[in-house]
Amino acid sequence: MTGPQNEHPIAKQAINRRTRRRGLARLWPVWVLPALALAGCSLLGNNPSVSPSRYTLDVPAASRTHPAAASHYPLTLDLRSIRAPGWLDSKRMLYRLEYDQGQRLAAYTRSAWADTPADLVGDHLEGALSARHLFAAVLGQGSGRADLVLQLALQDFSQYFTARDASHGRIAAQATLLSADSGAVIAQKHFDISAPAPSADAEGGVQALSRADARLDRAITGWLNTTLAACGGACQPGA
Numbered sequence: 001m002t003g004p005q006n007e008h009p010i011a012k013q014a015i016n017r018r019t020r021r022r023g024l025a026r027l028w029p030v031w032v033l034p035a036l037a038l039a040g041c042s043l044l045g046n047n048p049s050v051s052p053s054r055y056t057l058d059v060p061a062a063s064r065t066h067p068a069a070a071s072h073y074p075l076t077l078d079l080r081s082i083r084a085p086g087w088l089d090s091k092r093m094l095y096r097l098e099y100d101q102g103q104r105l106a107a108y109t110r111s112a113w114a115d116t117p118a119d120l121v122g123d124h125l126e127g128a129l130s131a132r133h134l135f136a137a138v139l140g141q142g143s144g145r146a147d148l149v150l151q152l153a154l155q156d157f158s159q160y161f162t163a164r165d166a167s168h169g170r171i172a173a174q175a176t177l178l179s180a181d182s183g184a185v186i187a188q189k190h191f192d193i194s195a196p197a198p199s200a201d202a203e204g205g206v207q208a209l210s211r212a213d214a215r216l217d218r219a220i221t222g223w224l225n226t227t228l229a230a231c232g233g234a235c236q237p238g239a
Contacts, residue, residue, distance in 0.1 A: 007110045007202040009095050009161065052112040053202075055093070057120050057210045073228050075235065077135045078146035078180060079126050082118035082173075084154040091116055093202060095159040095167070105158070111202035117157035121171070121213060125152065128217035134225055148186070148235065149178040150224070159197065159205035167197040169208030171216050177227060179235075186235060187227045191219055 088094075091114070092107040113120060129138045139146055156172035171193050177186045195211035197204035228235055 007108050008200065009097065009106060009108065050110070052108070052110050054091075054112055054114040055202075055206045056114045057124060057206075057213050072133055072136075073235070074136050075147040075228075076137045076139060076145065077129065078139050078144075078149045079122070079129065080149060080151045082122040082125075082152045082154050084116070084118040084157075088117050088154060088157055093159075093205065094157070095161060095205060097161045099161065099163060108202045111206075118154050121154060121157070121173070121216070122152070124213055125217055125220065128221055129224075132221050134221060134228070146180045149180050151176045151178065152220075157209065159208060160194075161200065165200045167200050167204060167208070168194045169197060169205055169210075169212045170194045171209065171212045173216065175220055175223065177224065186231055187223075189223050191216055193219065 087105065091112045093111045093113055094105050094107050096102055096105060115123075126138055126140070129135065135148075137144075153174045153176075154171075155174065156170055159167050159169050161167040172191065174188065174190045176188045178184060179186060193212045193215045195208045195215065197208035199207075
């Protein structure tokens with residue numbers, strides 16, 4: 001995570017509304033200029049010399065502990081690249097104001113992710129699966145012969161404001177486990193995980209989505225453990 005950032009979407013929304021009414025060509029009232037600097041809105045965001053602060057998913061080590069699974073399977077897992085819809089296929093840090101046009105997506109202008117959400121989620125999931133030692137090996141796409149294939153489709157990765165001073169991070173994804181030999185679907189599950197944000201700004205969103213991602217990793221590894229224990233011979237090579 002990079003340095004401090006207090007970009008606030010509520011302040012930005014109010015300022016943008018005033019901007020549309022008065023026009024950028026007019027002189028700004030004195031009290032608006034400090035607000036623009038604090039909010040990090042489009043007046044600064046469109047300046048190519050101003051680079052946004054970039055964030056990765058990060059939480060305290062204690063929140064990302066991955067104890068070894070109770071079971072170990074002599075199987076190799078191919079973790080495919082995470083798929084995501086076009087609106088998530090960028091490094092923009094997205095949020096929604098649920099209490100005001102909740103279906104409308106907006107992005108922070110002075111805060112962004114260090115990588116796309118799909119790559120951030122995929123890197124952490126691969127690390128979590130390897131740390132649990134549930135499989136003999138976890139491979140990246142095309143890096144070796146695998147027995148099983150795990151596909152993950154990311155459906156949401158956003159900060160939601162339910163009020164001016166309250167928000168949470170939400171990650172939604174669908175996981176599919178397949179046989180590498182036949183391509184047959186073994187199991188499929190939808191995950192929808194949220195975590196509260198400690199502050200109503202970009203940094204709060206980063207912390208909320210980091211915690212939601214850690215919970216997603218634990219949920220997926222737990223689901224895989226349960227699935228492998230139940231599927232028996234259907235999960236074995238050549239099945």
